Amino acid sequence: MTTSFILNGKKVEVTAASDANLLWTLRERLQLTGTKYGCGISQCGACTIHLDGNPVKACVLPLSAVEGKEVTTIEGLSDDNSHPLQQSWISEQVPQCGYCHSGQIMQAAALLKKTPKPNREEIIKHMNPILCRCGTYTRIMKAIEKTIQ
Numbered sequence: 001m002t003t004s005f006i007l008n009g010k011k012v013e014v015t016a017a018s019d020a021n022l023l024w025t026l027r028e029r030l031q032l033t034g035t036k037y038g039c040g041i042s043q044c045g046a047c048t049i050h051l052d053g054n055p056v057k058a059c060v061l062p063l064s065a066v067e068g069k070e071v072t073t074i075e076g077l078s079d080d081n082s083h084p085l086q087q088s089w090i091s092e093q094v095p096q097c098g099y100c101h102s103g104q105i106m107q108a109a110a111l112l113k114k115t116p117k118p119n120r121e122e123i124i125k126h127m128n129p130i131l132c133r134c135g136t137y138t139r140i141m142k143a144i145e146k147t148i149q
């Protein structure tokens, strides 16, 4: 079956099996490898992307679910890491292993789009679904708070 959607601002059409999954379509068919596979069961958040502006976990999303919708991956956030969150992530040296951080940034970007000046409690609540096994949570908080200053 063919699925048409807007991916990082451009219309794409992908023909795939009816049970094709969004994460693997992004990574293997469309070569957008910034979105990571962690658990595959909607528990870690490494695969977080935006669907019509909302953060969702691509590992449990069928490709067919994005028909006619807008998908944004970390590659679509900016061409050159110039998004304010990416700049804060760099200046605060947030990542340790780095594996979860595209998901972390996509989750944070969705928050700031809807709530440009969230308080600490709102940030913690919103970022809670995205796990970091290295425990960089303090630096993640610092980078988000730096971005909204």
Ligand code: FES
Binding pocket: 036, 037, 038, 039, 040, 041, 042, 043, 044, 045, 046, 047, 048, 057, 058, 059, 060
């Ligand atoms: Fe999707 Fe873990 S890989 S939530």
